[in-house]
Amino acid sequence: MNAAASATAATSSVYSQTQCKLSSDFRSKIKCLLFFNDVHHRKSRFLLAPRAAAPNTGNDSKNENVGDEEKREVQKQQRVIQQQQPVSLSLDDVNPVGLGRRSRQLFDEVWRKFSGLGQISRTIRTDDQEALDALLVREGPMCEFAIPGAQNTTVLVVGATSRIGRIVVRKLMLRGYAVKALVRRADEEVVDLLPRSVEIVIGDVGDPTTVKAAVEGCNKIIYCATARSAITGDLFRVDHRGVYNLTKAFQDHNNKLAQSRAGKSSKSKLLIAKFKSVSSLNGWEVRQGTYFQDVVASKYDGGMDAKFEFTENGDAVFSGYVFNRGGYVELSKKLSLPLGYTLDRYEGLVLSVGGNGRSYVLILEAGPLADPSQSRLYFSRISTKVGFCRVRVPFSSFRPVKPDDPVLDPFLVHTLTIRFEPRRQRPVEVNATMKQDLRSFKLILEYIKALPTGQETDFVLVSCSGLGIEPSRREQVLKAKRAGEDSLRRSGLGYTIVRPGPLQEEPGGQRALIFDQGNRISQGISCADVADICVKALHDTTARNKSFDVCYEYIAEDGRELYELVAHLPDKANNYLTPALSVLEKNT
């Protein structure tokens, strides 16, 4: 106050000519403020109880607050408007209360528009705002983040409070998805962390019963939970069993839904063969043969033998040896699919096998059933591990035996053959001291199933690349993560496995990313970028059934560039994920 007064005094000479105007200006300002309250008050009264106002004139008492001249001005405008409107009279129209109210509305509208012209910023009325928001901001196609199909999709985010999960949830909300979040405890802290319209499910991934409730009504799952500690029990519960429980619960849910529609879930696998009893071996036929039919070869024959039998332990074992050069033995069966099923609705086979880790050739015979002479052969090489494992063989990996034949059409497949040949066998590293004869084999068959096709991924799993983990625990962490990945891969669900480098908490979209397969990455990545990849992968057909590593771009030292790495800059404007993933291997 003092400062102001003295300052005014000091500069009064400069402003002497404007002083008078100014002081009046200021006084008016104060009055105006008083009036403002008044206007406001009256306005609200009009809105709440319009009938209380005097209805006799078209121009209501609010005009008192506006200058005379201006009133005339506005009336002029108003007259123009009124002239334009067609006149129709009814008893309601001449009702003085109604007339007064309508003229007031009209005046307000005209004044709003008129004054809007002279303003920089405009207030949009709340109802208009709602309509505009719906189109421009929230779900409309004009919105930057809008994704077609998001509205009908419910996504379950597991680990919604994790570093990545938090951002995933927000991104999903911005895009208009319905989101369910699985959290362990619904503390106030946790609830505050999540957007309010997220449906919170309390449960633990290690507990199959709670997981069941979580997948209810979900179309897709993003799994970004990870064990809080490197304790083996935790790792097993969250990273391994957690993924398994969710895939199982999700498949169960899909089946339940399909049953209620009296159909079968399009996401479940088709059983082709299950080796559980002696009778299940019926129809499988052991054959042998050689690639060369010359005399020299047969001269050095060591002979070959193979058998397929059901052991006392309950295993179906295909075993034998091939000492012939160019010889092979095979196990073959004509497929008999359940009625109404054809393999064209499936995209590959999954075999659950055990044994001593040899590699085999899968051969599919395809052609019209009526005419076996037209059958064409397609082959794909699979390798197994010592002990039990599941092998995914997509139909796309089968190549015609005669190079000129067309690509495999799964619809026509009628015979499946598993062939062992001693060529191209690699020694197994397990027991180096024991002498291995690569020409003998043992294959325990558990089941053969067909994997359902699909366009999109059903389950996005955030795994890890193993970088940045304390070296002493790395082995264990990776083991659990890989076990989790495996259980997802054999579930039949469309999957995307993201293995980010060490996570950094910084904004996303800043640096180019490298998508790679084969454990070669060396950089970190921001949580937001990982979240973006997860969300983008939901509707990206190239992301289905892929595992990949991702990290920031790095500049290799001169002369040390090992690979040409294609960097992709994440930006909302371009879809970086499709080109990045389309070059990567499927079914990995």
Added chain:
Amino acid sequence: MKMVVLKVPTATATARASSQLQWRCSVVAVAPTTVFLNMNLHVTGRERGKWKWRVKCSSGSEKGVVNFGPGSPLRATNILVVGGTGTLGRQIVRRALDEGYDVRCLVRPRPAPADFLRDWGATVVNADLSKPETIPATLVGIHTIIDCATGRPEEPIKTVDWEGKVALIQCAKAMGIQKYVFYSIHNCDKHPEVPLMEIKYCTEKFLRDSGLNHIIIRLCGFMQGLIGQYAVPILEEKSVWGTDAPTRIAYMDTQDIARLTFIAIRNDKLNGKLLTFAGPRAWTTQEVITLCERLAGQDANVTTVPVSILRLTRQLTRFFEWTNDVADRLAFSEVLTSDTVFSVPMAETYNLLGVDSKDIITLEKYLQDYFTNILKKLKDLKAQSKQTDIYF
């Protein structure tokens, strides 16, 4: 962290009371030709002084700044958006959330809370810029403030835009906020006769003098505003109000503004810089209406109000004391009479930010998107109504 909360309100409270602790308003003699004549910004409602002034902030870093020493490092992803419910603000919030920021929104306590912000995943804190004592608590743990608040046209312009901003900047300074982004208006230094522009200009200077690490972004016009003003009325065959002003404005999509803002925030080279964001082309009102007509495929019912009438109204309302508020609202008409162009060449800015100019949406494209979407929707509705006709 406790310490921050306890200490700061007292500091600002004294600052407010005496206006001397951290900053001073010194009234500087200005040549009569300059344009501060009509301005009478009063600092608080309590101070009954009237003055013409130029704002000078003397809150140097040596005084009044509380240094709390090394604490837990603040994550750069913690941002506070002021004015998150506005046209630009909500795009800023969405953009920030999508880029992985933890967003806190300062909104005024109101009966109908801004639920959509919370639905997107932002945290909402209640505070009112016109009540400075509510501000400090909201700044705890914040790295960057993005200030896109502007008072609504129907409320007195000074409460939020001047007093509120001054309080916010002081508070940010006192609490060691590491970056402050302020949105201003293009050409605001050239039109002091418009109160809002004058205030924005003063705030720019105040911010610069405060010593805060800041970026000032001057904006021209939002494409989003045109929808409600022209596109919707044309489609609804209502009358469109326009002026015959020759003023050209380079409208820009708020989504683009938000995108560029975050690129600018992360670029440390831009600290303390003044950036102007403008759209690819400057348009007059008439041109916009013509464009809308072409895209909608129907003629608009245009009511053209000559700028002279707007000016006259403003002059008249200024004449009466009680209509001064109305006059303030119409102040922009003064700018409209001049053939000012609200646009700047953007090549340098694009370069600075590393943005490709073809990624910035043009008004033609924007409105075209709007009309195709809307017309498609209308068609769907029509098709639906036809289907129901069959059952009659």
